[in-house]
Amino acid sequence: MSSQARGKLAFRFILPAFICMLFVHIVPIFLGAYLAFIDLDIYTITQWIRAPFVGLKNFIDVFSVRTDVGIRYLRSIWNVVYFGLITIPAGYVIGLLVALLLNRKFFGRTLVRSLILLPYITPDSVAYNVWRFIFQARIGIVNKYLLALGLINEPILWLVGDRAIYAVMIASVWKGWPFACLILLAGLQNIPQELYEAARIDGASSFALFRFITFPMLRPVSATLLLLSAIWNFHAFNQFYILLGTDPGKAHVPSTFILQEAFTNLHLSKGAAMSVFLTLVVLLMTVVMLRLRRGEGE
Amino acid sequence: MRWSWIVRISIIVLALLTSMTAMAQKSITFWLMPNAPDETHIPWLEEKAREFETRTGYKVNFEIIGWGEAWQKISVALASQTGPDVFQVGTTWNPQFAATGGLEKIDLTEFGGNDAFMKANYISTTYKGESYGVPWFAETRCLFYNTDMFAQVGVQPPATYEELKVVGKKIVEKFGEGSAIAIAGTNAWDLLHNWAIVLWAYGGDLLTPDNKQAAFNGEAGVTAMQWYASLILDGLAAKACAEYNQPQADAAFINGNVAMCFMGPWNIAGIEQENPDLPYDVVEPPAGPVKRASFSGGSNLVILKGSSNKDIAKKWIEFLLEKGNLVDYTRNLSHMLPAKIEAFEDPYYDTGVWQVFKKTLGYATAYPPLAVWGDIENAVVQEFRNILTAVASGQYSEDTVKLYLDKAAERVNEALARER
Numbered sequence: 001m002s003s004q005a006r007g008k009l010a011f012r013f014i015l016p017a018f019i020c021m022l023f024v025h026i027v028p029i030f031l032g033a034y035l036a037f038i039d040l041d042i043y044t045i046t047q048w049i050r051a052p053f054v055g056l057k058n059f060i061d062v063f064s065v066r067t068d069v070g071i072r073y074l075r076s077i078w079n080v081v082y083f084g085l086i087t088i089p090a091g092y093v094i095g096l097l098v099a100l101l102l103n104r105k106f107f108g109r110t111l112v113r114s115l116i117l118l119p120y121i122t123p124d125s126v127a128y129n130v131w132r133f134i135f136q137a138r139i140g141i142v143n144k145y146l147l148a149l150g151l152i153n154e155p156i157l158w159l160v161g162d163r164a165i166y167a168v169m170i171a172s173v174w175k176g177w178p179f180a181c182l183i184l185l186a187g188l189q190n191i192p193q194e195l196y197e198a199a200r201i202d203g204a205s206s207f208a209l210f211r212f213i214t215f216p217m218l219r220p221v222s223a224t225l226l227l228l229s230a231i232w233n234f235h236a237f238n239q240f241y242i243l244l245g246t247d248p249g250k251a252h253v254p255s256t257f258i259l260q261e262a263f264t265n266l267h268l269s270k271g272a273a274m275s276v277f278l279t280l281v282v283l284l285m286t287v288v289m290l291r292l293r294r295g296e297g298e
Numbered sequence: 299m300r301w302s303w304i305v306r307i308s309i310i311v312l313a314l315l316t317s318m319t320a321m322a323q324k325s326i327t328f329w330l331m332p333n334a335p336d337e338t339h340i341p342w343l344e345e346k347a348r349e350f351e352t353r354t355g356y357k358v359n360f361e362i363i364g365w366g367e368a369w370q371k372i373s374v375a376l377a378s379q380t381g382p383d384v385f386q387v388g389t390t391w392n393p394q395f396a397a398t399g400g401l402e403k404i405d406l407t408e409f410g411g412n413d414a415f416m417k418a419n420y421i422s423t424t425y426k427g428e429s430y431g432v433p434w435f436a437e438t439r440c441l442f443y444n445t446d447m448f449a450q451v452g453v454q455p456p457a458t459y460e461e462l463k464v465v466g467k468k469i470v471e472k473f474g475e476g477s478a479i480a481i482a483g484t485n486a487w488d489l490l491h492n493w494a495i496v497l498w499a500y501g502g503d504l505l506t507p508d509n510k511q512a513a514f515n516g517e518a519g520v521t522a523m524q525w526y527a528s529l530i531l532d533g534l535a536a537k538a539c540a541e542y543n544q545p546q547a548d549a550a551f552i553n554g555n556v557a558m559c560f561m562g563p564w565n566i567a568g569i570e571q572e573n574p575d576l577p578y579d580v581v582e583p584p585a586g587p588v589k590r591a592s593f594s595g596g597s598n599l600v601i602l603k604g605s606s607n608k609d610i611a612k613k614w615i616e617f618l619l620e621k622g623n624l625v626d627y628t629r630n631l632s633h634m635l636p637a638k639i640e641a642f643e644d645p646y647y648d649t650g651v652w653q654v655f656k657k658t659l660g661y662a663t664a665y666p667p668l669a670v671w672g673d674i675e676n677a678v679v680q681e682f683r684n685i686l687t688a689v690a691s692g693q694y695s696e697d698t699v700k701l702y703l704d705k706a707a708e709r710v711n712e713a714l715a716r717e718r
Contacts (some may be wrong), residue, residue: 004339042573042669043718045377046400046603052662068677068709117449138538160484160541161687178363245485266394 095180187221376400379604389422399667418594430625476536499586594662
């Protein structure tokens with residue numbers, strides 16, 4: 001078969017997938033981006049093709065501290081950044097500690113390695129619903145234990161107000177650390193044992209081994225892991241939606257806020273503008289990650 | 299040979315298309331919410347659809363959509379003008395959907411005229427003075443009380459909101475903190491309905507009479523909200539109420555744990571199912587310093603503008619509103635109240651608790667029929683949640699209510715400025 005014929009055949013194989021991608025991903029993305037530049041709301045939803053073009057107005061509104069939507073969107077961005085700043089390092093540290101333990105040889109290691117994946121493989125809807133019950137003020141076990149230990153005098157509300165985001169953080173760290181552990185464990189197993197042996201001969205302590213061999217050798221894996229977690233965190237939705245409901249109030253993150261603005265309040269263009277920004281941020285992070293991986297390859 | 303196959307396939311396709319078109323022309327699609335348990339609701343709908351088909355020759359394809367997904371599904375149907383021919387909408391949704399231009403304007407004289415319906419339900423169908431729906435059934439909330447607990451304390455059901463607190467304190471003395479009343483908290487989507495009745499009773503209103511400005515942050519609004527917050531602050535309601543949704547508050551009463559709760563007629567079925575021995579009775583909502591007020595909700599039936607079967611859709615609405623069907627549906631299935639006045643001629647509504655609901659619905663108020671109502675309700679409810687959170691977290695002070703109501707008013711005025 002000539003190379004031209006092979007090329008044609010390959011094109012035919014790719015074509016169905018490309019058509020699906022075109023209509024399921026690419027066209028909606030560009031259509032969504034177009035919506036961000038028109039005024040599509042409750043008044044124009046039935047005639048969206050004729051909705052007026054408003055240029056950058058929607059973007060200005062959603063980033064303005066003078067509009068209600070702007071204040072709340074900026075707050076949601078801050079929330080997701082704050083959420084990431086706490087949950088990503090927390091998940092990383094727990095994952096690393098457990099990976100270090102699991103990298104040692106002990107009886108039942110394979111079983112433990114499988115068991116730690118349980119939170120990660122539990123569907124979000126199941127895990128976060130359980131956490132919702134755990135944090136319930138009246139029947140939740142968190143308050144039950146805190147009361148029994150005498151740390152609080154009366155049940156506290158975890159899922160509303162300022163504490164809500166911390167409740168989501170706890171649930172998210174619980175759900176996310178096994179993934180970090182899995183990746184870091186794979187990284188640990190790729191570190192050549194000779195390095196440790198040589199260092200031990202030189203009299204290096206366990207801490208020195210970690211500081212000068214393990215941690216530096218994990219850097220590429222860690223960088224990819226942290227960036228991947230940052231991307232996932234930026235469009236965090238399930239945990240907030242399931243734990244805090246359709247209106248997380250002060251704990252809105254961009255994804256939940258966009259859902260509310262676009263589909264509940266029918267401010268579809270503002271929702272589209274917010275989504276475009278979210279997409280650009282995630283895209284930027286993805287480019288950084290790909291560059292980083294290319295750097296590793298070289 | 300090849301041509302003969304092409305001709306055969308073409309004929310089959312044509313026949314299929316023709317029969318599908320014929321089928322499409324002879325049926326209408328009806329979307330409604332789970333107004334009753336499926337095991338009774340679906341057989342009733344099937345039976346009525348059959349009856350309608352016999353009468354008109356048109357089949358009714360009904361689809362039951364959960365309340366949680368209904369808003370978005372209807373929004374899509376309005377945007378695409380495809381899907382149902384006729385569908386159910388909540389009363390507060392009707393004007394908002396009318397503003398999209400996707401609903402068919404309805405002349406209510408075809409259904410007996412405006413006066414044939416409960417006033418608040420008729421208002422809920424309007425947008426800029428025109429009707430875009432037909433009232434189907436209504437709901438209003440009254441005060442349910444545990445007769446046994448009241449008898450043990452030796453008190454009568456409260457006639458005013460101040461009296462409710464006096465009675466509540468006596469109940470708390472006997473049964474402990476949080477036992478007087480269960481109220482909806484931050485997780486209740488219908489939180490506003492709970493406060494609006496107190497606000498109106500205290501002489502306040504949500505908006506100015508011209509619907510141009512927020513009015514709920516005035517003195518009456520602040521007092522009414524302070525009254526609501528005081529139920530938790532004074533220990534009449536449990537602190538956990540601050541995060542309750544309405545069903546959690548209802549459950550606390552139905553389980554017999556608390557003495558009072560504002561609930562609707564649909565809760566009666568819940569009591570009969572979950573705790574049939576519960577000793578309870580129902581009275582009108584207490585009066586405030588200015589008047590006695592209640593909220594009117596329920597559902598209307600609307601027609602999609604893009605429907606090609608509008609006349610049949612109207613006939614289906616007429617059919618559902620026939621006295622026998624309406625009484626049967628509200629009385630035996632949805633446990634709501636009919637929105638059409640003639641249905642109240644049924645003696646059932648003059649018995650027991652139903653006469654209380656009937657009387658209360660008579661003076662119940664609907665929210666202003668505005669396109670931006672969703673934004674308004676969201677704004678008020680979100681700041682209401684902040685007040686309840688402050689109450690529950692011990693951060694509540696004298697200024698809390700005014701602070702958050704002013705914030706809500708700012709947001710509401712911003713939304714009202716967008717009303718065309």
